[in-house]
Amino acid sequence: MGIRRKKITVVGAGFTGATTALMLAQKELGDVVLLDIPQLENPTKGKALDMLEASPVQGFDSNIVGTSNYEDAADSDIVIITAGIARKPGMSRDDLVNTNAGIVRSVCENVKKYCPNSIVIILSNPVDAMTYAAYQTLGFPKNRVIGQSGVLDTARYCTFIAQELGVSVEDVRGFVLGGHGDDMVPLVRYSNVGGIPIDTLIPQNRIEEIVQRTRVGGGEIVNLLGNGSAYYAPAASLVQMTEAIIKDKKRIIPVIAYLEGEYGYQDLFLGVPTILGGNGIEKVFELELTSEEKAALDKSADSVRNVIKVVQG
Ligand SMILES: NC(=O)C1=CN([C@@H]2O[C@H](COP(=O)(O)OP(=O)(O)OC[C@H]3O[C@@H](n4cnc5c(N)ncnc54)[C@H](O)[C@@H]3O)[C@@H](O)[C@H]2O)C=CC1
Numbered sequence: 001m002g003i004r005r006k007k008i009t010v011v012g013a014g015f016t017g018a019t020t021a022l023m024l025a026q027k028e029l030g031d032v033v034l035l036d037i038p039q040l041e042n043p044t045k046g047k048a049l050d051m052l053e054a055s056p057v058q059g060f061d062s063n064i065v066g067t068s069n070y071e072d073a074a075d076s077d078i079v080i081i082t083a084g085i086a087r088k089p090g091m092s093r094d095d096l097v098n099t100n101a102g103i104v105r106s107v108c109e110n111v112k113k114y115c116p117n118s119i120v121i122i123l124s125n126p127v128d129a130m131t132y133a134a135y136q137t138l139g140f141p142k143n144r145v146i147g148q149s150g151v152l153d154t155a156r157y158c159t160f161i162a163q164e165l166g167v168s169v170e171d172v173r174g175f176v177l178g179g180h181g182d183d184m185v186p187l188v189r190y191s192n193v194g195g196i197p198i199d200t201l202i203p204q205n206r207i208e209e210i211v212q213r214t215r216v217g218g219g220e221i222v223n224l225l226g227n228g229s230a231y232y233a234p235a236a237s238l239v240q241m242t243e244a245i246i247k248d249k250k251r252i253i254p255v256i257a258y259l260e261g262e263y264g265y266q267d268l269f270l271g272v273p274t275i276l277g278g279n280g281i282e283k284v285f286e287l288e289l290t291s292e293e294k295a296a297l298d299k300s301a302d303s304v305r306n307v308i309k310v311v312q313g
């Protein structure tokens with residue numbers, strides 16, 4: 001039996017989906033299927049072919065096809081869902097809930113049918129609630145249904161810390177807990193540069209500004225773009241998660257995971273630190289939190305629960 005390349009389907013060929021497809025192929029993580037609605041079949045095929053024609057220049061051997069037919073996605077190892085509408089200035093992510101819940105559910109019906117053994121990563125917003133909707137529709141075990149927020153939120157946080165200190169982004173460590181909304185919880189106590197705690201290097205008022213800028217980091221980009229939301233850093237985040245799974249790297253990454261008692265929460269999807277490997281979410285770390293940190297996480301969990309209630313009907 002030959003060794004088969006991994007197959008990765010990206011549903012939604014818009015800004016985030018197309019960027020993700022190209023980055024996945026450039027890293028040769030597998031063959032990529034880019035899938036959008038039938039009305040956009042030709043543009044989707046065109047994007048995929050254009051990416052493929054970059055492969056001789058950049059020297060990557062991943063195949064990329066565009067389609068609107070789930071048969072082309074059959075038996076994918078990983079499915080990344082970016083389908084849905086994005087917010088515009090003045091909107092919150094939660095304003096997208098009804099439209100995107102319908103889209104995510106219809107996509108997941110197909111994923112369940114054509115890719116029953118896949119690991120599914122959800123990006124569509126409001127992502128904590130969309131991951132919940134996907135989990136309900138897919139009926140997959142919880143380790144195989146994963147939402148993306150923590151990698152992106154942490155990336156923003158680490159960017160701002162590196163800028164503040166004028167140090168390499170490679171040496172910044174930290175992470176963000178909670179829902180993908182304005183009350184997410186960057187954990188300052190667990191943040192360091194080259195092992196040196198940031199609160200010994202950055203004054204408290206500047207740390208607070210960095211935390212606040214991180215919380216509204218998505219909105220900052222939405223306001224600058226004017227007609228859509230971020231896609232380069234979101235795509236890079238999806239690729240990091242995909243790589244951790246495909247290479248079974250067992251990376252410690254904050255992702256949106258289904259909680260059944262962890263941190264005291266039941267039947268909730270929320271951003272928490274996990275081990276991400278070949279089986280998807282292999283472990284959820286339950287950190288000791290101070291009473292202040294726990295209160296902030298409770299507030300974020302309450303916001304997520306309110307949006308989940310909408311998808312629960
Ligand atoms: N969780 C996160 O950190 C982030 C989430 N997002 C979210 O990701 C989503 C996509 O964002 P963009 O790519 O910028 O939007 P976009 O509008 O550029 O692309 C969305 C694509 O989904 C497609 N689509 C709609 N219904 C579909 C269906 N039933 N099947 C297949 N494809 C379908 C559309 O035709 C469109 O091409 C938005 O909901 C956005 O809010 C974006 C960035 C970060």
Ligand SMILES: O=C([O-])CC(=O)C(=O)O
Pocket residue numbers: 086087093125152180217218219221222229230234
């Ligand atoms: O802000 C948005 O609507 C898109 C998103 O989730 C992000 O960039 O964090």
